[in-house]
Amino acid sequence: MKPHARRTTARSLVAVGLAASLALAAGCAKSEDDASDTSKDSGKSQDAGQEVAEGGSGKTCAIGDYGAKKLDLKKATVGFSQSEKEANPFRIAETASIKDEAKKRGVKLLTANAQSKPDKQISDVQDLISKGADLLVIAPLNSDGWDPVIKSASAKKIPIVTIDRKINATACKDYVSFIGSDFTEQGKRAADQMIEATGGKGEVAILLGAPGNNVTTERTKGFTDRVKEKAPGLKVVFKQTGEFVREKGQSVTEQLIQSKPDISAIYAENDEMGLGAVNALKGAGKKAGDVKIVTVDGTKDAVEGIVDGWISGVVESNPRFGPLAFKTLDEFTQGKPVGQDIVIKDTEYNKDNAEAGLSKAY
Amino acid sequence: MTDLALGKSLPADRAQLMRWLQDYGVYAGVTALLLFNVVFTENFVSGENFRTQAVQVAPVLIVALGMALAIGSEGVDLSVGSVMALATSLVSLYLGYGPWLALIAAIIGGMVCGLLSGSLIAYIGVQPIVATLALMVGCRGLANVFLPQLETVRDDTMATLGTGDILGIPYLALIAAALAALVAFTVKRTTFGRQLLAIGDSRPAAQLAGLPVRRVLIMVYVCSGALAAIAGFLATARLQASDPTSLGNLMELSAITAVVVGGTPLSGGRVRIGGTVAGAILIQLLTATLIKHDLPSSATQIAQAVVIVLAVYAARERGKQ
Numbered sequence: 302m303k304p305h306a307r308r309t310t311a312r313s314l315v316a317v318g319l320a321a322s323l324a325l326a327a328g329c330a331k332s333e334d335d336a337s338d339t340s341k342d343s344g345k346s347q348d349a350g351q352e353v354a355e356g357g358s359g360k361t362c363a364i365g366d367y368g369a370k371k372l373d374l375k376k377a378t379v380g381f382s383q384s385e386k387e388a389n390p391f392r393i394a395e396t397a398s399i400k401d402e403a404k405k406r407g408v409k410l411l412t413a414n415a416q417s418k419p420d421k422q423i424s425d426v427q428d429l430i431s432k433g434a435d436l437l438v439i440a441p442l443n444s445d446g447w448d449p450v451i452k453s454a455s456a457k458k459i460p461i462v463t464i465d466r467k468i469n470a471t472a473c474k475d476y477v478s479f480i481g482s483d484f485t486e487q488g489k490r491a492a493d494q495m496i497e498a499t500g501g502k503g504e505v506a507i508l509l510g511a512p513g514n515n516v517t518t519e520r521t522k523g524f525t526d527r528v529k530e531k532a533p534g535l536k537v538v539f540k541q542t543g544e545f546v547r548e549k550g551q552s553v554t555e556q557l558i559q560s561k562p563d564i565s566a567i568y569a570e571n572d573e574m575g576l577g578a579v580n581a582l583k584g585a586g587k588k589a590g591d592v593k594i595v596t597v598d599g600t601k602d603a604v605e606g607i608v609d610g611w612i613s614g615v616v617e618s619n620p621r622f623g624p625l626a627f628k629t630l631d632e633f634t635q636g637k638p639v640g641q642d643i644v645i646k647d648t649e650y651n652k653d654n655a656e657a658g659l660s661k662a663y
Numbered sequence: 664m665t666d667l668a669l670g671k672s673l674p675a676d677r678a679q680l681m682r683w684l685q686d687y688g689v690y691a692g693v694t695a696l697l698l699f700n701v702v703f704t705e706n707f708v709s710g711e712n713f714r715t716q717a718v719q720v721a722p723v724l725i726v727a728l729g730m731a732l733a734i735g736s737e738g739v740d741l742s743v744g745s746v747m748a749l750a751t752s753l754v755s756l757y758l759g760y761g762p763w764l765a766l767i768a769a770i771i772g773g774m775v776c777g778l779l780s781g782s783l784i785a786y787i788g789v790q791p792i793v794a795t796l797a798l799m800v801g802c803r804g805l806a807n808v809f810l811p812q813l814e815t816v817r818d819d820t821m822a823t824l825g826t827g828d829i830l831g832i833p834y835l836a837l838i839a840a841a842l843a844a845l846v847a848f849t850v851k852r853t854t855f856g857r858q859l860l861a862i863g864d865s866r867p868a869a870q871l872a873g874l875p876v877r878r879v880l881i882m883v884y885v886c887s888g889a890l891a892a893i894a895g896f897l898a899t900a901r902l903q904a905s906d907p908t909s910l911g912n913l914m915e916l917s918a919i920t921a922v923v924v925g926g927t928p929l930s931g932g933r934v935r936i937g938g939t940v941a942g943a944i945l946i947q948l949l950t951a952t953l954i955k956h957d958l959p960s961s962a963t964q965i966a967q968a969v970v971i972v973l974a975v976y977a978a979r980e981r982g983k984q
Contacts, residue, residue, distance in 0.1 A: 388812045388908040512960060542960045546909045547813065548902050552719055553954055559712040560705050560955040573813070580903060584826050585711070602815065 380434030488523020503565030550577025729887030737931025750895030773892025863931030
């Protein structure tokens, strides 16, 4: 082959490749807009923010203790650092809720997304600070590794509120407060629903979340503790991870119903795995209600599953942190004491309220 | 010892043993696991159970076929999992025009990815591992742009395809078997197959012999992309949802394992489709066994690692000869 001819073909091929990728990229631009539109809509359709539940440490934090200065939230800039890509209903609803509340209050909001990378989240937060954020709302990916952020934030006395996950640091010194659900409590309430659905008897399988995740550990502990305590007739006979993913939940359940056809119930530690289990049961020719399913999260698909009769109950994990996060920051910057540990009230769905609750599900 | 079942090819000395292990070890492994399950696993011997295993193995197997071609050409395709994700997002975008058009869109998407990585490898001289790594990252991102989150797929044709069967054999298994036969035929009986093996054996020699090295290499990755896209389409049909974020995660590892365990050497020049099929089944049975006996998922990973190490060890011993 002549070298010249070879180069020409090489070039034309690369050109074809580039053209193809450009065409693809042009295609995306549009669908990306569409996507953000729909997520805004889903943000609007939700009316209910969160309510504070009893519990938490009861300790409060005032502005003097933290060493920050009073300011007017309306004139402040708030930085929001999200941990994961807005690719699941929880994260979509969470980010939308923060954005909506900022808009409603007329607060300038800077946002960043760490795309599930811990080191990126640290630099995201540092960027937000250097871009002039006076206050920070952080949805932490991990509980650990926050020292560098805390150093740069506390040098400037920037108040931090963490949502949905805690960071390992001292409240009211390194950050102001934590707002989130009690995952152990969610597990307990799932157990209560399960006991009601099964009458406290039979064999139950657990679809665990991602291994090594505190949400998985706490939702498992809450569930098994409560079952042991209240319904010793209900035996946990199977525990396998579905990694919080629908496909894995389906594959594992398919194996489960082959080897244990008499299984009476499945506790899925998130909705996605529960919906995978529903697919598997349908595939195996079971009917709705043959195997009782209880899940945690409260997404639309799962609440619809209750309406269809496939899912017995869903414990909600409320992602709408916007109103409560901004209320906390507002009160704190006005000089009022705020709770250090704010535990939110999660509702739950069952066959009595599922149809009515469908509009509230995210 | 299940090895005795294949007594006629039982080896005499160590080097022969390794050779035998690479060629037939995977079949012995599958037989051993089947026997173990028949004896120790509740309700293992039932049509329904075999159907479940066949349906679950189908997407991995189809991806592994493309991977076998890439490895046979002394390359590797790391982008397969992300191409599945891209395919599922395209299916969701184009399903409005009917499932077959959605399938075609997905396959074209997969072929374009293969064209890109193949061109990088054949013309720019980028290492396959690097070129396909770039595509692996890029395609996953693109999939998430096309479809930001999981979307339920409501289509009767796809539902039938994903869950239905003919005479008790699931469509998914039939399609996987047909594709395996097609790829086996391509490797054994076509000019393309022979050229691929020659290139995998020695690229400089193939070049000197005047073989169209670049065109063949690009074809290899286009085929791998198309097969991954078909797997993505079928996985979507099975799940009845498009999940661009997690579909195909770590699929490249399962596929490489199936190929290597099946006796295709990483050094290229040889493609064993029968072994690849058995390799995919071996991994499926291993996972199923551990799940059915309710062992932690870390056990599955460790078991897979042991199988890979054994396979690579057998291949290395053979290389020494």
